[in-house]
Structure formats: C-alpha cells, structure tokens
Amino acid sequence: MKPLPLQEILGVINGEIVYGDGNFIVKDAMVSHLHRIKMRNTLIFLRKNEAFHVRKVIRYSPYIIVTDKSDEEIKDIEAAGIIRVQNTDDAFWAFTRYYRQLFDLPIVAVTGTCGKTTTKEILSHLLSSTYSIQSTIRSRNATRKSFQYLMGIDENTDAAVFETGLRGPGNLHYHCKVFQPTIGIITTIGVDHLDKCKTLDGYIKAKSEIVAGVRKDGTLILNSEDEHTKKVSLSGFTGEIIYCGTSEEADYRASDIVYGRTGMSFTLHHKDKTYAMYIPGFGKHQIYNALFALAAAHKIGLTLRKAALRMRTFKNVERHLQVEKGKKASTIIDDTWSTNPTSIEAAIDVLESLGNDRKSALLLGNIAYLGDQEKNVYYELGKLIASKKIDTLIAVGKNTKYVAEQAKKDGFKGKVYTADSPARVKKYVENLLDEKTTLLIKGSMMDTELMGLARSLKEK
Incomplete structure (x- = not known):
C-alpha cells in the first residue's frame, strides 16, 4: 500500500477522530478477518456487529x-486511534474508491469456468x-481477498492482473467494485x-457481471468460439471488444498448432502480421489461454x-494437465487442481492427443458445486466419455458411478472400474x-486423497 496520512483519509471517509493523531501514517488497510493483519500501522475497518479480539x-x-460502534462498545478497545464514521461499510467503499483512483494503471480481471489461473499466470509472466506487476497468488481468488490485493498496489506498480473467483451471483460485481478493472477477460463458460x-x-x-464491472472505455477480451460466452449480453458496453480464437473472426488468431515434447507451437495472426509462438503445456484450451494473455499484454503495451x-x-502451472513420468515407465497427466465438465472435456482431448497408439486410462474424481444438477451433469459426462477413445475408465467417488453407468449405456467399449475412494483403486x-x-x-x-494418489503414481 502507498503510505497515507490519517488526516487525508479522514476527509475521504467522512470520519471524526475519537482519539489519536491525525499525522499517523497508514501503511496498510483491512476489513474484517483480523487474523489476516500482517503489519504495523494498519487501518482496520470494524463493523458495529463485529467483535474485536485484541489478541x-x-x-x-x-x-x-474505523468503526460505527457506539461509545459504550469502543470503550475497552485498545488502539492507537479510533475513527468514528456513520457507517463502516460506506467508509470502506469510499476509501476503496479513493485508493484505486490514486493509480492510473491497467488492471486486468480474469474470469471464466476454466483457464483463469493459467491465463493470469501467463499474462503476469x-x-x-x-x-512491475501485482497479481493474485496462485488461485486464491475469493472475494475476501480482493481488497488485500488492491492494497498490494503502490507507487512502484505498473500493472495488475487479478483472477476473480465466482461461487454465486454478485461475486464478480464485488471483485470489479474493488478492482475497477480496465481490461476484463472471460476465458470460457461451461457448467x-x-x-x-x-x-x-x-x-x-x-459471469456477465464483469461486462458492467470493466471501467468505462475499457476493454473486454472474449473467446470467439465459445457458445456460452456468446450469450453474454454486451448491451451498454461502450469500450473495445477483442476476440481470441482459431476462427477467421478472431482479432488474435492461432493456426498451425503442432504438439511437441513439452508443449505446442502455433502461428499467431494479428491484423496483417504473423508471429511464431511456443507455449509449454498441451491442449487447445492452452492455446486460448495464451491468446487471452497475448491480447491483454499487447493492449497494455508489450510488443508481440x-x-x-x-x-x-x-x-x-502445477497440476494443470502436468505431464510427468509415472511408475513402470508410464506417463501420468496430473490435472488435480480443479474440475468441472468443461475442464474434463479439455483434459480428455489432451489424453487422446498424447495417447496415440498407447493404452489410455482416465481416473475421474468427484465434481463439487453441482447442487441438485449433479446426476444430470454426471450422465452427460458419461455420454461424452462413451464417444472418446479411452481404454479404461476409473470412476472414484460417492456418485461418479453415474458417469460409469451412463458411459456403459452409451456403448463405452473400454474397461470400467468404480470405487468410493482413491484408496480402493490404488492397487x-x-x-x-x-x-x-x-x-x-x-x-x-479439495480431494486431497486423490492428489496423494497422483503423487504416489509418479516416478520418484
């Protein structure tokens, strides 16, 4: 955070000093989650209904x-100073807007069902x-982290790249309210x-909340071929829209994709020029991740x-379709970072591409956050798997048996093995x-047991 005198902040949040020194220099700020405080001279926004644990x-x-608690409630609070405001939430948002406006720099917000972390990592790289870049740590993209990441921006920051997580409606609105991104990326949208x-x-x-969340006259970077992304309403968006993909309509287009030993080469087309590219990793989805990052980096000012x-x-990124040597000279593709139907289909495509004349096996774990749609999603996955060239399907988890059952119904020709836990399939x-x-x-x-199994199958 850029250090700010308390007196300057008072005017921003319409606060009144109960006690303390207006010349106090604030070096960090936080809201709630007291256990996450990490330095001295922090400004703590404390709501009236929140307890304060001095320890x-x-x-x-x-x-x-900074609080809207009553005199009685604050009398025993130990602090270098207390600032009274009418409403702590209003004061927090006033400070957030003010702090963001101190910096005229590009901020990229990345969302999508798959590829968020990899796109963010490629772009940051x-x-x-x-x-000088400020970015999300790994895939720690919860809304509660957004304000902390914003506070990581200071006078030395040239640009920021933030991954924005979504558990439900309103999450992206919150992220964008904090970050006020100048560039928004939607990688892909699936179930x-x-x-x-x-x-x-x-x-x-x-997911569409990011459209309104990008700053006026900002930029949206979208997947030119993704059918669900095409359903995102762009009405009212007045900025620039950039499309990435493999179709002729794409502004940043990939062609001539060739698999190598550790990654893929492809030709990038932008306007009337072409560029020879190489990206570590495998799968068409990785090409898209690279294109999104290239488009954003180019927009910010990096030459292609x-x-x-x-x-x-x-x-x-580790455990993102990571190809490694396995026991008995086998090949292990470790994709145990996150899972959903879209990423499963992308992973199977990589398995087919790398398998060639080899025997192929898919070990599939549970998918979270499906609610009462879980069985329907598993049945659709079973139909998908039945259409693929896979020699063995190993379905592990409480309800993944539905995937196996549907695959067999739809004519899956390979062997099928089901179990309720990774321990039961290890041998x-x-x-x-x-x-x-x-x-x-x-x-x-979230499936630490499955992650452990993956580790145990790799060559030491």
Missing part, C-alpha cells in the same frame, strides 16, 4: 480502528519482464457452481515479438501402469 492484532500495534447459480443461464448471468520470446520461458491403478500406458488423473485440490 489477534496486538503484536501489530500501533493500528487505527509476459508482463513481468518489463513491468459450474450450479449449487448457487441453479442453472447454466444463471451461471452465465453471474517480445511476448513471443517471453512465452517460451513460461512454466506450466488396480498400479497394476494398470506400464511403459505403454498414459493415465489422466482428473480431480480437484
């Missing part, structure tokens, strides 16, 4: 409290060779978070020639592995 913050004294959004249309509507050189040194999978087998393990970071 959580005392070691970071001195700090200042491209820009970091030239610019996810139906527990909160209820239907696919509800989920698309929730420099971006092409920088792209070669990108390191693929079966180990016996399956040999030098001619490629195994895709598809799950999420």
Whole structure:
C-alpha cells in the first residue's frame, strides 16, 4: 500500500477522530478477518456487529480502528486511534474508491469456468519482464481477498492482473467494485457452481457481471468460439471488444498448432502480421489461454515479438494437465487442481492427443458445486466419455458411478472400474501402469486423497 496520512483519509471517509493523531501514517488497510493483519500501522475497518479480539492484532500495534460502534462498545478497545464514521461499510467503499483512483494503471480481471489461473499466470509472466506487476497468488481468488490485493498496489506498480473467483451471483460485481478493472477477460463458460447459480443461464448471468464491472472505455477480451460466452449480453458496453480464437473472426488468431515434447507451437495472426509462438503445456484450451494473455499484454503495451520470446520461458502451472513420468515407465497427466465438465472435456482431448497408439486410462474424481444438477451433469459426462477413445475408465467417488453407468449405456467399449475412494483403486491403478500406458488423473485440490494418489503414481 502507498503510505497515507490519517488526516487525508479522514476527509475521504467522512470520519471524526475519537482519539489519536491525525499525522499517523497508514501503511496498510483491512476489513474484517483480523487474523489476516500482517503489519504495523494498519487501518482496520470494524463493523458495529463485529467483535474485536485484541489478541489477534496486538503484536501489530500501533493500528487505527474505523468503526460505527457506539461509545459504550469502543470503550475497552485498545488502539492507537479510533475513527468514528456513520457507517463502516460506506467508509470502506469510499476509501476503496479513493485508493484505486490514486493509480492510473491497467488492471486486468480474469474470469471464466476454466483457464483463469493459467491465463493470469501467463499474462503476469509476459508482463513481468518489463513491468512491475501485482497479481493474485496462485488461485486464491475469493472475494475476501480482493481488497488485500488492491492494497498490494503502490507507487512502484505498473500493472495488475487479478483472477476473480465466482461461487454465486454478485461475486464478480464485488471483485470489479474493488478492482475497477480496465481490461476484463472471460476465458470460457461451461457448467459450474450450479449449487448457487441453479442453472447454466444463471451461471452465465453471474459471469456477465464483469461486462458492467470493466471501467468505462475499457476493454473486454472474449473467446470467439465459445457458445456460452456468446450469450453474454454486451448491451451498454461502450469500450473495445477483442476476440481470441482459431476462427477467421478472431482479432488474435492461432493456426498451425503442432504438439511437441513439452508443449505446442502455433502461428499467431494479428491484423496483417504473423508471429511464431511456443507455449509449454498441451491442449487447445492452452492455446486460448495464451491468446487471452497475448491480447491483454499487447493492449497494455508489450510488443508481440517480445511476448513471443517471453512465452517460451513460461512454466506450466502445477497440476494443470502436468505431464510427468509415472511408475513402470508410464506417463501420468496430473490435472488435480480443479474440475468441472468443461475442464474434463479439455483434459480428455489432451489424453487422446498424447495417447496415440498407447493404452489410455482416465481416473475421474468427484465434481463439487453441482447442487441438485449433479446426476444430470454426471450422465452427460458419461455420454461424452462413451464417444472418446479411452481404454479404461476409473470412476472414484460417492456418485461418479453415474458417469460409469451412463458411459456403459452409451456403448463405452473400454474397461470400467468404480470405487468410493482413491484408496480402493490404488492397487488396480498400479497394476494398470506400464511403459505403454498414459493415465489422466482428473480431480480437484479439495480431494486431497486423490492428489496423494497422483503423487504416489509418479516416478520418484
């Protein structure tokens, strides 16, 4: 955070000093979650209905409290100063808007069902060779993190790249209210978070919040081929829209995609020029992730020639379709970071592409956040798997049996093995592995047991 004198902040939040020094220099700010305070001279926004536990913050004294609590409620609070405001939430948002407006810099907000983390990581990597970047840590993209990331911007920051998570309606609106992004990216939209959004249309509507969230005259970067993204309403958006994909309509277009040993080469077309590109990782979805990042980096000011050189040194994100040597000279594709139907289809495409004449096996774990649509989603996945060239399907989890059942009904020709936990399939999978087998393990970071199984199958 850029250090600010308390006196300057008082005018912004319409606050009154109960006690304390107006010359106090604020070096960080936070709202709620007292256990996340990390430095001295922090401004803490404390709502009237929130408890204050001094033991959580005392070691970071001195700090200042901004609150709408009554005199009686604040009489025992220990702090270097207390600022009284009419409404803590109003004061928090006034401060947030003010702090963001101190910086005239590009901020990119990345959303989508799949590819958020990888797109964010590629873009941060491209820009970091030239610019000082503030970005989301790994995939820690919850709304409660947004304000902390904004506070990470200071006078030395040239640009910011933030991944925006979505559990339900209103989440993207919140992220954008904090970040006020100048560039918004929607990577792709598929079935996810139906527990909160209820239907696919509800989920698309929730993703569409980014359109209104991008600053006036900002830029939207969209997938030119994704059918669900095409349902996002762009009415009222007055900024620039950039499309990425493999179709002729794309402003940043990829062609001539060729698989190599550790990644893919492709030709980038932009306006009347072409550029030779190489991206570590596999799958058409990875090409799209690269295109989104290239378009954003170019918009911010990086030349495409420099971006092409920088792209070669990108390191693929761990457990994102990570291809590694497995036991008994097998090949393991570890995709245990997150899971949903869209990413499963992308992962299977990679399995087919890398499998060639090898035996292929898919170990599929549970999918979270599907609500009462879980069975329907699993049945659709079963139909998809039945149409693919997979030799063995291993369905692991409480309800993944529905995937296996539907696959068999739809004519799946391979072997099928089901179990309720990874521990029950370990021996079966180990016996399956040999030098001619490629195994895709598809799950999420919430399934720690499945992640452990994936680790145990890799060559030490």
